[in-house]
Amino acid sequence: xxxxxxxxxxxxxxxxxxxxxxxxxxxxxxxxxxxxxxxxxxxxxxxxxxxxxxxxxxxxxxxxxxxxxxxxxxxxxxxxxxxxxxxxxxxxxxxxxxxxxxxxxxxxxxxxxxxxxxxxxxxxxxxxxxxxxxxxxxxxxxxxxxxxxxxxxxxxxxxxxxxxxxxxxxxxxxxxxxxxxxxxxxxxxxxxxxxxxxxxxxxxxxxxxxxxxxxxxxxxxxxxxxxxxxxxxxxxxxxxxxxxxxxxxxxxxxxxxxxxxxxxxxxxxxxxxxxxxxxxxxxxxxxxxxxxxxxxxxxxxxxxxxxxxxxxxxxxxxxxxxxxxxxxxxxxxxxxxxxxxxxxxxxxxxxxxxxxxxxxxxxxxxxxxxxxxxxxxxxxxxxxxxxxxxxxxxxxxxxxxxxxxxxxxxxxxxxxxxxxxxxxxxxxxxxxx
Amino acid sequence: xxxxxxxxxxxxxxxxxxxxxxxxxxxxxxxxxxxxxxxxxxxxxxxxxxxxxxxxxxxxxxxxxxxxxxxxxxxxxxxxxxxxxxxxxxxxxxxxxxxxxxxxxxxxxxxxxxxxxxxxxxxxxxxxxxxxxxxxxxxxxxxxxxxxxxxxxxxxxxxxxxxxxxxxxxxxxxxxxxxxxxxxxxxxxxxxxxxxxxxxxxxxxxxxxxxxxxxxxxxxxxxxxxxxxxxxxxxxxxxxxxxxxxxxxxxxxxxxxxxxxxxxxxxxxxxxxxxxxxxxxxxxxxxxxxxxxxxxxxxxxxxxxxxxxxxxxxxxxxxxxxxxxxxxxxxxxxxxxxxxxxxxxxxxxxxxxxxxxxxxxxxxxxxxxxxxxxxxxxxxxxxxxxxxxxxxxxxxxxxxxxxxxxxxxxxxxxxxxxxxxxxxxxxxxxxxx
Numbered sequence: 082x083x084x085x086x087x088x089x090x091x092x093x094x095x096x097x098x099x100x101x102x103x104x105x106x107x108x109x110x111x112x113x114x115x116x117x118x119x120x121x122x123x124x125x126x127x128x129x130x131x132x133x134x135x136x137x138x139x140x141x142x143x144x145x146x147x148x149x150x151x152x153x154x155x156x157x158x159x160x161x162x163x164x165x166x167x168x169x170x171x172x173x174x175x176x177x178x179x180x181x182x183x184x185x186x187x188x189x190x191x192x193x194x195x196x197x198x199x200x201x202x203x204x205x206x207x208x209x210x211x212x213x214x215x216x217x218x219x220x221x222x223x224x225x226x227x228x229x230x231x232x233x234x235x236x237x238x239x240x241x242x243x244x245x246x247x248x249x250x251x252x253x254x255x256x257x258x259x260x261x262x263x264x265x266x267x268x269x270x271x272x273x274x275x276x277x278x279x280x281x282x283x284x285x286x287x288x289x290x291x292x293x294x295x296x297x298x299x300x301x302x303x304x305x306x307x308x309x310x311x312x313x314x315x316x317x318x319x320x321x322x323x324x325x326x327x328x329x330x331x332x333x334x335x336x337x338x339x340x341x342x343x344x345x346x347x348x349x350x351x352x353x354x355x356x357x358x359x360x361x362x363x364x365x366x367x368x369x370x371x372x373x374x375x376x377x378x379x380x381x382x383x384x385x386x387x388x389x390x391x392x393x394x395x396x397x398x399x400x401x402x403x404x405x406x407x408x409x410x411x412x413x414x415x416x417x418x419x420x421x422x423x424x425x426x427x428x429x430x431x432x433x434x435x436x437x438x439x440x441x442x443x444x445x446x447x448x449x450x451x452x453x454x455x456x457x458x459x460x461x462x463x464x465x466x467x468x469x470x471x472x473x474x475x476x477x478x479x480x481x482x483x484x485x486x487x488x489x490x491x492x493x494x495x496x497x498x499x500x501x502x503x504x505x506x507x508x509x510x511x512x513x514x
Numbered sequence: 515x516x517x518x519x520x521x522x523x524x525x526x527x528x529x530x531x532x533x534x535x536x537x538x539x540x541x542x543x544x545x546x547x548x549x550x551x552x553x554x555x556x557x558x559x560x561x562x563x564x565x566x567x568x569x570x571x572x573x574x575x576x577x578x579x580x581x582x583x584x585x586x587x588x589x590x591x592x593x594x595x596x597x598x599x600x601x602x603x604x605x606x607x608x609x610x611x612x613x614x615x616x617x618x619x620x621x622x623x624x625x626x627x628x629x630x631x632x633x634x635x636x637x638x639x640x641x642x643x644x645x646x647x648x649x650x651x652x653x654x655x656x657x658x659x660x661x662x663x664x665x666x667x668x669x670x671x672x673x674x675x676x677x678x679x680x681x682x683x684x685x686x687x688x689x690x691x692x693x694x695x696x697x698x699x700x701x702x703x704x705x706x707x708x709x710x711x712x713x714x715x716x717x718x719x720x721x722x723x724x725x726x727x728x729x730x731x732x733x734x735x736x737x738x739x740x741x742x743x744x745x746x747x748x749x750x751x752x753x754x755x756x757x758x759x760x761x762x763x764x765x766x767x768x769x770x771x772x773x774x775x776x777x778x779x780x781x782x783x784x785x786x787x788x789x790x791x792x793x794x795x796x797x798x799x800x801x802x803x804x805x806x807x808x809x810x811x812x813x814x815x816x817x818x819x820x821x822x823x824x825x826x827x828x829x830x831x832x833x834x835x836x837x838x839x840x841x842x843x844x845x846x847x848x849x850x851x852x853x854x855x856x857x858x859x860x861x862x863x864x865x866x867x868x869x870x871x872x873x874x875x876x877x878x879x880x881x882x883x884x885x886x887x888x889x890x891x892x893x894x895x896x897x898x899x900x901x902x903x904x905x906x907x908x909x910x911x912x913x914x915x916x917x918x919x920x921x922x923x924x925x926x927x928x929x930x931x932x933x934x935x936x937x938x939x940x941x942x943x944x945x946x947x
Contacts, residue, residue, distance in 0.1 A: 148870030148878065177866050179895055224863025225896065338870050416849075417942055424943025430657025433610050437581030437771050445581065462612055463658065502943075503936040509850055510857025510935075 105271050107247040108282050109307045110135055110347025114243035115259035118236040120172035120222075120229055126259035127171045128233060130240050131303070132197065134205065136163030136215065137345040140315035142323055144340035151175045151182035151228070152218035153339060155190070159214040162312065164345060166193055166211075167303065169219035169260045170233060171288075176224040176338040185230035190216040192234060196241050219301050219341050221262055221288060257286040260301060263508055264289050266384050270376035272369035277362045279352035281308040285373045289381035300381050302327060302342040304373060308366060309348035310355050317358045318370055319344050326374035329406075330382045330497045331413040344370075382497045387504030390422055393497055394483045400490035404441045409496035411439035412483060419501035422481055427472030429457045432483060447488025452481070460488070538704050540680040541715050542740045543568055543780025547676035548692035551669040553605035553655075553662055559692035560604045561666060563673050564736070565630065567638065569596030569648065570778040573748035575756055577773035583609035584661070585651035586772060588619040592647040595745065597778060599626060599644075600736065602652035602693045603666060604721075609657040609771040618663035623649040625667060629674050652734050652774050654695055654721060690719040693734060696941055697722050699817045703809035705802035710795045712785035714741040718806045722814035733814050735760060735775040737806060741799060742781035743788050750791045751803055752777050759807035762839075763815045763930045764846040777803075815930045820937030823855055826930055827916045833923035837874045841918060842929035844872035852934035855914055860905030862890045865916060880921025885914070893921070 115129040143153050152175050168189065175182045190213035201208035220228075245252055250269075257267030268287040273280060287302040310318070319342065327342055355363050383391045394412050399405035412418055415435040421428040429450060436443070450458040452475050457467050475481075481500075548562040576586050585608050601622065608615045623646035634641035653661075678685055690700030701720040706713060720735035743751070752775065760775055788796050816824045827845050832838035845851055848868040854861040862883060869876070883891040885908050890900050908914075914933075 145873075146867070146870035147872070147874065147876050148866060174863070177863060177891075177896075223861070224866055226863070338867055416938070420939050420942035423939060426943065428656070430607070430610060430659070433581060433657055434579070434771055437579035440578075440580065443580050458610075463610075501939060503939045505849070506853050506856060506934060506936045506939060509853035510859065 105248070105250045105253045105269060105284055107249070108284050108305055108347070109349035110137065111248070111305055111345075112244045112246050113248050113252050113256050114240050114245065115256045116236055116240045116243055118170065118229070118232050120170060120232060126255060128236060128240060129169045129256045129259040130244070131167040131256075131305070131345070132244055133163075133165050133345065133347055134201070134246075135347065136165050136209070137347050138162070138310060138312045138315055139164045139343060139345045140312055140319045141217075141341060141343040142319055144338060146338050146340075148177065148338045150220055150224075150339040151178055152186055152220040153341065154183060155186035156217045156341075159217060161212075161214045163215060164217055165197060165215040167217055167219065167343065167345070168193065169301065169303075170221075171260055171262050172222040173220060173226055173228055174222045174224045174337070174339050175218075175220040175228040178225070178228050182228045185228045186218055187213065188230060189218075189233060189237070190214075192237055193241075196237060200241060200244075217343075219260070219303070219339075221260065221301055221337075221339055224338060253284070253286065257288075260286065260288045262288065263386055264384055266380070268377055268380040268384070270373045270380070272372050274365040274369040276308055276350070276352035276355065276366050279350050281306060281350040281352060281366065283308075283366070283369050283373050285377050287377040287381055289384050289386075300327070300340060302374070302377050304342075304344040304370065306344065306346045307348070307350040308346050309350060309352050310346045314355050314358055314363070315344050315346060318363075318367060321358070322367070322371045322374050325495070326371060326378045329409075329495060330378045331410060342374075379497055382499050385499040386508045387502040387506075388499035389502055389504075390479055390481050390500040391497070392422060392481045392483065392499055393495060395485070395493065395495050397484065397486045397493050398490055399441075399487045399492045399494070402492045402494055405487070405492050405494035406496070407441050408436055408439045408485060408487070409494050411435045412485070413496045413498035416501055419498070422476070423500040423502045425473070425476040427452060427469060427476050429472070432485070433458070436485065441487075443487065444489055449486040449488065451484040452476070453478070453484075538681070538683045538686045538702060538717055540682070541717050541738055541780070542782035543570065544681070544738055544778075545677045545679050546681050546685050546689050547673050547678065548689045549669055549673045549676055551603065551662070551665050553603060553665060559688060561669060561673060562602045562689045562692040563677070564600040564689075564738070564778070565677055566596075566598055566778065566780055567634070567679075568780065569598050569642070570780050571595070571743060571745045571748055572597045572776060572778045573745060573752045574650075574774060574776040575752055577771060579771045579773070581610065581771045583607050583653055583657075583772040584611055584615035585619055585653040586774065587616060588623070589650045589774075592650060594645075594647045596648060597650055598630060598648040600650055600652065600776065600778070601626065602734065602736075603654075604693055604695050605655040606653060606659055606661055607655045607657045607770070607772050608651075608653040608661040611658070611661050615661045618661045619651055620646065621663060622651075622666060622670070623647075625670055626674075629670065633674060633677075650776075652693070652736070652772075654693065654734055654770075654772055657771060686717070686719065690721075693719065693721045695721060696819055697817055699813070701810055701813040701817070703806045703813070705805050707798040707802040709741055709783070709785035709788065709799050712783050714739060714783040714785060714799065716741075716799070716802050716806050718810050720810040720814055722817055722819075733760070733773060735807070735810050737775075737777040737803065739777065739779045740781070740783040741779050742783060742785050743779045747788050747791055747796070748777050748779060751796075751800060754791070755800070755804045755807050758928070759804060759811045762842075762928060763811045764843060775807075812930055815932050818932040819941045820935040820939075821932035822935055822937075823912055823914050823933040824930070825855060825914045825916065825932055826928060828918070828926065828928050830917065830919045830926050831923055832874075832920045832925045832927070835925040835927055838920070838925050838927035839929070840874050841869055841872045841920070842927050844868045845916060845918070846929045846931035849934055852931070855909070856933040856935045858906070858909040860885060860902060860909050862905070865918070866891070869918065874920075876920065877922055882919040882921065884917040885909070886911070886917075
C-alpha cells in the first residue's frame, strides 16, 4: 500500500499548512455508516454510506474522460432536487461494465431507497418516501471487472443498521478509510465560517491517489455542509472553487473514468437564503469552501502513489492564466523533473526543458527561476551567485517550491504535485497481484 | 547506464524486425572520426565528426520546444547550400548557456573550418575553402551547464587526424557509441535501394533515450546517403517520413531543447537528378528512407531508459489520423498503462482509461481492443471468450502489441513506446550523481 506517510502528514507543520481536521464532529442533517463488504476479500472497510434524513441540496462535477463509469452515468441520469444517500465503494470502478454495471446501480439504489423509506417510517415524525433517483454513487478501483453487486447487496442491511445520527472524528475517519484504494492516509478537512450571523460547517473527505490529473473533478471528493444553499448556487460555488484546487493538482497525468467531486448541503444551519454567488453573505463560505477543497487536494498529492516530496509549482506574471497553467502542468507532469526531485538532484535544466515544451511563447530575457528562495535563473541568465551546493541542500526538503517568473504579464497559477519514485512503479506494476 | 539490452536487441528475431545494420561499410563522400574529449571525465568517446570532403546537401528538423539549445540556434542561423561537417558531442546540451554557449559554437566552427580548409589543401586536387557556416552541431546532455568549449578545442586536431576516408562497420559503431548518453546500445540502420538504375545507400545513426516525445524531431538522428538529391527535396522527404517514424515514438513524454534529425546527401552515387518528391524515380528511396528512420526510431524506444518491453500501439479505423494519433499517444504516455506492462499485468482497464482521456469522441459500441491476437473488448463489450489467464501469459512477451479498433472511420496510426520500470526512475533520479 505504498510508503507510510503517517509522520509526513501528521507533523504539526504540515497540518498547519494543510489545515486541521481533528475537530470534525457532528454535522446536522447527515448520518454516516461504513462497513466491509469483503470487496478486497479482507475485513477492511470498503463501503460507505452518507445518509441525509431530510435530503440535501447538491452539486457534482465529473471526469472529462470520454468514457464514463456506470455509476457516473447513473448519477447524471437522476433528475432530482434532493439527494438522500451517497454510497461509495472501493476496489471496483464499475467502469466498462456495460449495461450490467448500470443495472447494478439501479438494483442497489432500489433496495437502499426502499430500506431507507422503511427507516424513515420508524425514525421520523414526518416520514418521507425515498426513491432510487435520490441515491447517487461513487465507485473507485479496477476498470473492466464485473461489479460485485451481490457482495454489496448482502451488506446493505448492516450498512443501514450502522447509521449513526451523530458523528465524531472517528466515524469520519472510518468513512474516509473505507473509500481508500492505494491511499496510505484517510483524507479529511474542515472549516467553520459564517453566512450572515449564522455559523456553518464545511466538512470534506477525499481519496487519491493514482490517476490524479489536471483537468476537472479528479479523484473522489465529497463536501458536506449544514448551510442552506440552493442547487444552483452550490453548482456555481463548486465549479469556481475546483479550478485552483482539484484542477490544480497532478500525480501522474492520468484521468480516471470515475472522477467525481460533490457538495451536499443539509440546510440545518438555517442561514438566510443565498440567491446568487455575488451575494456578499456568501464570501466567507466561498473562501472556506476553497480552503477545504485545497486542503483535500493537497492531501491527495502529498499521498500520491510513492510520493516522498510535496511539490508546489508557482508560475508568476504570465500573460494569461491559461499560459501559467500550461507551464505549471508541463513541469508537474514531466517524468524527468519528478525523478530529479525524487533523487534530490537540483537538475533545474529539466525545469527549463519542461517550460520550453509547454508550447507557451516566452521571452527568455525575462524568465526567472527559483527553487524556494534560491535564485537560479535571473532574467534569462544563470544567476551570478547561484551555487549548486545550496540547491542540492534545498532539494533535501520534504516540501519543494519551484517558482517560475515568466515576466510577460500579471497572471499567476499554482500547481501541486509530488515526486516520481520507484515506489510509484512498484505500486502500479503490482497493483492487482 | 541502465539495464543491459544487448541480448534483447541482438536477438535475430528482433534484428529481423528492426532491420539489419551489420553491413554498414563505406559511404562515398563521407568521412567519420570519433574521439574522447574527456567530457565524461573518462576515456569513453564523446565527440564525433562527420566530414563531407566535397560538401553535402542537407535538411534538418528540430525540436518544437520554445527553448532552443545554442547549437540549434547556430544551425538555424547558417545560410548555406552545403554542409562540410557535422560535429556531435555528448554530456553537455549547450542549452540555456546563453551567448557564451552560442559563441562556443562559433569558435569551434571557426577552428574546424580553418583546419579542414588546410586539410583540403593537403589532400585534394581542387581544394575548397570551408567556412564556419558550413559546420553544424548536434549536442546532447545536461541542460544549463557551461559548455566545455576548451576541452573540445583541445581535441579538434586529433579528431581531424582521426578521419578515415573509408568506413567499415566498426567505425560506424564507434561513432554511434560516441553520441550515446544513457543509451545502452549504439543505434545504426541501413538500406540500399535504387534511384532509376543507380544503386544508392542510406545509412543512419541515432541516440535516445530519455526525453523522447511525440512531436517532431525527437532525440538525435543523422541520415547519410550517397544519392544526389537537392536540399529542397531532402527537406520534403525528411518531413514526410518523420511523421510515422520519429514522430510516432514516445518514451517519457518529455521533449528536449536539442532534438534534431538531419539528412545529408553526398551526391557521389551520381543518380539522375530528382526535381520533386512526386518523381517516380524517388519512390524506392522514399520507402527505404522510411525504413531507416523507423528502424532507428524503434531502436530508440527499445533502448528507452529502463525498458524491458517494446510496445506497439496500433490504432485502427479512426475518423482522422489525428484522432488515431491522439489515442495512440494517450495510451503510450500513460504512466499507469506503462507500469502495468512492466508488471506483466493484463490490466486492460487502464488502456480503456487512456482511450477515454484522449478527448477523442468515441462510439463505445464500436470500440474493440486486442492484446496481440487476443480479443478483450469486442464492439464495446468484454469478449465472451476473454480469459485473463491467456492475457497474463501474453504479457510475458518482450514485444507487446496493443490493438485498438475505433470503428469510426478508415484512418490508422501506430505509436511505439516501452514500459515504465523502476530502472527508469533509478536512471533519472541518479542521472548526475
